[in-house]
Structures are given as structure tokens and as C-alpha cells.
Amino acid sequence: MPDLKSRTGWMAPVELCRHILQALEARLNVFFGAVNPFYHLGDLGFYFFYIMVITGTVLFFYYEPTVAGSFDQLDYLSREQWYFGGVLRSLHRYAADGMVLTVALHILREMLLGHFRGARWFSWITGVPLLVMVYLSGILGFWLVWNKLGQFIAVRTAEFLDWLPIFASPMARNFLHNSDVTNLLFRLLIVMHISIPLLLLLFMLLHVKRVSKARVMPPASLANGTLVALLLLSLFRPVLSGERADLATASNNVPIDWFYFFPYPLIHSWPMAVLWTLLAGGTLFLLLLPWLSRPPKRAVASVHLEDCSGCGYCVEDCPYEAIVMRERSVQHPRFSYEANVLEDMCVHCGICTGSCPSSNPFRRRISYSAGKETLHSGIEMPQHNIDALRSDILQKLGSLTAAKPILLFGCQHGVALGPFGDDDVAPVSLPCIGMLSPAFIEFALRKGAAGLLVSGCRQGDCYHRLGDQWLRERLSRQRVPLLHRTVDSSRIACCWQAASDTTQMHKEIDRLRIRLHQIIEN
Amino acid sequence: MKHYVRYLGQGFCYLLFIAFLGYFSGSPSYTHVPADKALIKFSFTHPGKRLVACVTQTRAQLQKLSPQLRYGKKCPRERSPLLVEFAMDGKVIYNAKVQPRGLSKDLPSPVYQRFIVPAGEHRFRVRMQDDIRKPGYPYFAKKKIKLKKLQTLVIDFNNVRKQFVFE
Numbered sequence: 001m002p003d004l005k006s007r008t009g010w011m012a013p014v015e016l017c018r019h020i021l022q023a024l025e026a027r028l029n030v031f032f033g034a035v036n037p038f039y040h041l042g043d044l045g046f047y048f049f050y051i052m053v054i055t056g057t058v059l060f061f062y063y064e065p066t067v068a069g070s071f072d073q074l075d076y077l078s079r080e081q082w083y084f085g086g087v088l089r090s091l092h093r094y095a096a097d098g099m100v101l102t103v104a105l106h107i108l109r110e111m112l113l114g115h116f117r118g119a120r121w122f123s124w125i126t127g128v129p130l131l132v133m134v135y136l137s138g139i140l141g142f143w144l145v146w147n148k149l150g151q152f153i154a155v156r157t158a159e160f161l162d163w164l165p166i167f168a169s170p171m172a173r174n175f176l177h178n179s180d181v182t183n184l185l186f187r188l189l190i191v192m193h194i195s196i197p198l199l200l201l202l203f204m205l206l207h208v209k210r211v212s213k214a215r216v217m218p219p220a221s222l223a224n225g226t227l228v229a230l231l232l233l234s235l236f237r238p239v240l241s242g243e244r245a246d247l248a249t250a251s252n253n254v255p256i257d258w259f260y261f262f263p264y265p266l267i268h269s270w271p272m273a274v275l276w277t278l279l280a281g282g283t284l285f286l287l288l289l290p291w292l293s294r295p296p297k298r299a300v301a302s303v304h305l306e307d308c309s310g311c312g313y314c315v316e317d318c319p320y321e322a323i324v325m326r327e328r329s330v331q332h333p334r335f336s337y338e339a340n341v342l343e344d345m346c347v348h349c350g351i352c353t354g355s356c357p358s359s360n361p362f363r364r365r366i367s368y369s370a371g372k373e374t375l376h377s378g379i380e381m382p383q384h385n386i387d388a389l390r391s392d393i394l395q396k397l398g399s400l401t402a403a404k405p406i407l408l409f410g411c412q413h414g415v416a417l418g419p420f421g422d423d424d425v426a427p428v429s430l431p432c433i434g435m436l437s438p439a440f441i442e443f444a445l446r447k448g449a450a451g452l453l454v455s456g457c458r459q460g461d462c463y464h465r466l467g468d469q470w471l472r473e474r475l476s477r478q479r480v481p482l483l484h485r486t487v488d489s490s491r492i493a494c495c496w497q498a499a500s501d502t503t504q505m506h507k508e509i510d511r512l513r514i515r516l517h518q519i520i521e522n
Numbered sequence: 523m524k525h526y527v528r529y530l531g532q533g534f535c536y537l538l539f540i541a542f543l544g545y546f547s548g549s550p551s552y553t554h555v556p557a558d559k560a561l562i563k564f565s566f567t568h569p570g571k572r573l574v575a576c577v578t579q580t581r582a583q584l585q586k587l588s589p590q591l592r593y594g595k596k597c598p599r600e601r602s603p604l605l606v607e608f609a610m611d612g613k614v615i616y617n618a619k620v621q622p623r624g625l626s627k628d629l630p631s632p633v634y635q636r637f638i639v640p641a642g643e644h645r646f647r648v649r650m651q652d653d654i655r656k657p658g659y660p661y662f663a664k665k666k667i668k669l670k671k672l673q674t675l676v677i678d679f680n681n682v683r684k685q686f687v688f689e
Contacts, residue, residue: 031531169567170634233540250555250672255548
């Protein structure tokens, strides 16, 4: 359990919710591993949108935007052509429900993990209109069927909007008699039902604009599993139209879609002013959230021109597109470009340092300003430079008295490292494990470490999106800078766990101890 | 963990997902109007009388205005609110002063009220005054109607015939 006593005020329930979420994710990890659906909620939202676009395009050719035709055509599809049109209709509806569910979980998860702060404000802010558009296009979609549910939604939506004193005549008066509803309304609705998703797509692209290597498609196994599940649901519980809308008769038992219309029963039970205040207040809260809890201002990554070769690896690896290559400001006989950091987009993760080939503790450079021997990387965090990291490693190794010392490299967002310090284990904490260049691993082993344990966020759930992935690929010699061939990989263990998974970390340390013992004995 | 156990676990999770999705996409159903009740929608829009009568402007007053504003009559736009009363079986269930819409209060006053009542025979009485300066209710109607279960009765006001309509 998290230490809730140390948290005060509103942070305690947030901490508890985060712990519950991580515990749930840990359960799902047992079966799903890196394709845990909770790590792919955003891309699943995209995926459900694709399903809706494809099924909606086909359904559009069958749909007749008239009062009578709208119900008749869809009812015919569901009853007479259940094997194709009916399945398509059900897929369209269930994908819409799936999108609302994943989007809601995505918002909740990002909120609990604090993924709205700092440079992430842009993705957060652009997500708010997305939510509104998802709901708007959904409401119109249900309306288009013009069954009893559509009637209920049309009337309630109009009554809800009528509270605003902007209409000369109440909108709900358009649904007093059957003769009030015209074919023109359905033509207007179908145009809106197509145009709002187009706008939605535009905002979805804007939403991921500042995210490097954004995932807009879930992994194949998750995508296939989800599609098969939706198909099974469509076959075994097809969506049917029910009764035709009739404004002369009141809706009795309405089969509400609770994913979209959970607030609708409140429209006549709660005062409208309360509902509108909740809606406006909630939207405002979401919009202002990035500025309600601002992180302390920290220095962004800085470039040391003398050490930057303009290779572009940092641009490739930065998860936030915060680095660009520009022509060199000072002429160099060999290098034409230099890295430039976009201050507004840097989140101080240090992944750029890990990707820089000059992040090498074996190098030495005389600092011109201080006049003393100082190690620099081409790009690094001023508050976490590689000189300090090198000194930290040497100091920690010097403090270990055991015969087989182990260095534990960890991430500030993963398992807290402090409690793991022991006679033979010394922790080295980094802003993100992606900051660890393989050269430092080689350095630590050469300077006396018997083994190393590298710990980071769970696979697919890196706080800084890609840090764990980049390091894994570097350690397996698939990504530059590579782990040197001469390094004995058997002395290196990895542990990718959430902050709450301390048990697993203890097990990994014990396993490494045993392995090191066997290696040295042999 | 063995592969088949992982696949079985994944299958179980997908099953839970679609069960959740399938159930809440249409259940539990919401009882909007109970089966033994009927719905009455009392709704109309009607413009109240203008609160201030038009005033004929003198030549001297007109001379002070720009040429494009020199109208013979000056008509303030504000309209009177409506006084509306709706009674069922001798009991007043809605009584309100309905303000006109618009920033200058020059648009019709809208009324939209809904009542869920037991099905069966009821006596309705509606009345309305569109000039707050005058006493009484010049527009008046009463009717006895037998409402069927789940029937929607609309009580509207016909602005051409100046009378209430029960549909």
C-alpha cells in the first residue's frame, strides 16, 4: 500500500486511486504483458474510431435520411440482413461505446499519473474538445435511428439546451407532434453526424501533434483480440431498433446506452442549473488542470557545442519532439549541424543524454569556463549532468564493502530505490532510465561492480513514454549507442515494474546475487 | 507462465470486456414514464403586448435626429410578460409569470412544461394574460379529457385563432 499518511488533503485519495489502478494493471500484466490494454487506451480510442469510420461509411449507403426511412432501413438491416448489415450496425454502435469507455479511462489514467503537467499541457487541452465531439457525434448517431431511444434522446437533449436563454422558441417544441419532425431534420442530422467526426479526426491528429512516435494503432494482438471480441458481441447480442418513435406516446422503458447517456435521467430529477454548473465547471476544471498543479520550474536540456557532433540521435529519441537540428552556429570543419532544445516542450527527462554518443564516462574534456577537468555530454540536463552521474557511480561503488557489489540503476517514476540500499547494493537514481547510456554500464562494471540491476517503468508504461524501450534496445544492441560487445550481459539484470511492485525488485536482486555468485565461483 | 494460460486469461478478460460493453449499452432500461401514467406537455410561445404605446414624434424632435432615424412614431420594444395558469382537477399545478425572450425583452414568451399524471379522466383549465397592466385572463379554456396509458397530451396556444388547443 502507498504511504497515505504522508499525503495530505486531496492527494491522499489520488494516491489511493493511483495505487488501485496500478494494482489492476499488474493483474492484467500477468496475461497481457506489454500489450496490457491499460497501456494502450489512447491507441484503442483511435482504433474504435477507425472501426466506426469503416462501418459508418458502409452503413451510410444503406441509410435513408427521412423520418420513415431512417427507422425502416436500419430495422431491415438488423432483422433481414443480420449477417452483414446487422453486424456492421452492431459493430458501429459497440465501437462507439468502446471509444467512450477507453477515452474515459484514458483521461482518468492520465490524470492520476499526472500526465497533464508541464509540456504535456498541449495534448491535455486538445483532448477536451475531443471528448465533447465524441459525445456530440454519438448523440446524433442515436437520434438518427428514430426509435423510442432516439425520441427520448432528441426530446431530452432539446429540453436540456432550452435552459440556456438563447433560443427565441424552445427547441423541445420541435418534438411536440409527429408532424413537427421533418425529413429536412434528418438530412441535417446525417450531415452533422459525418462532419463532426471529420472535425474529431482533425483534433485527434492535433492531440498527438506534440508527441513523438505517437501510437495511433494498438499492437496487432490487441487490435485483433478487440475486433474478434466486438464481432462476437455483435453476433450474440445484435443491436436492434426496438419500437419506432411516436411522439404521441410517451417513452416507457427506454433501453438507455449508459456509456453515452448516463446523465440523461438526471435532466428531470436535478435542477437544470446544477447540471449546467457541473458540465461547465467540469469542462473548465479539465481545461485549467495543467495550470492548477504546476511542477517546479527546472532547467531544460542544454547543448554543449564542443561535444555535439550533430548526429541527430537525440532528435530521434526525444519522446516530446523537444529537439531539432539546425545549422551549426559556429563553423566546424567536420560537423554541419547542432542540436537545439525547444524549451517549452522539454520535460527534463534526460533521454537525450542517454542517446548521445558523447555521454561516455571514459571521455575527459577540460571545461574552458571553470578551468577544471569536467565531463560533458553533447546534450544533458544541467541538474543531472554526466559528470555528476560518473562521480555518483564512483562514490557509491567506493562505499560498498561487500565482495560482490551491485549497482542498482533506477528511474524516479518507478520503484523507490532508497529502501534497497544494502551492504552489497547501492542505488543510483535517474530522472528516467532512458538517460542511462550503455557506456555507463560498462564503466560501472569496469570500476568494480560485480553486477548491475537496471530498473524502470513497466514495459509500455514508461512515465516518459519511451525511456524503457530505448534502453532495452540499447542493451540488446539494437539501438545506438550500443552496449559494447565486450560487456558481459549475464552480469546485468533488468526489472521493469510499477512504483508499487517492490516485491518483484527484491526477488530480482536476490536472483542477481545468486547468478553473480555462480559466475564468480565458476 | 505457460502460453495457453496467458491466452485463456486474455480470453477471459475480453469476455469480461464485451459482457460489460454489451450489458451497459442497453441495460438496465430507464423508466421515463411509468406504464400506468400519461404525459402532458403544456407548451406555447406567445408575444405579450408592448408595454409602452407608440409615441408620435413632433417635428422638432425629428429634426434633432439623423435623417435615417426620422420615423414618425417611436415604439419602445419591450413586451409584457405573460401570466399563465394551468390547473388539473381543480388544482393549480403551474402558475407563472413568463418573461419575454431577447436582450430587449421584445420576443415572444416561451412556455414549456411537462407533467406526468395518472392515466384516466381529468379536467383541465388553462388561462393566460398577455398584458400585465390589465386584470383578469382574456385567454381561457377548459376541457375534460380521458388520457390513455402513456398518451402524450399537448396543450398549445394557437396565435392565429387566439385560443388554447388540446391535442
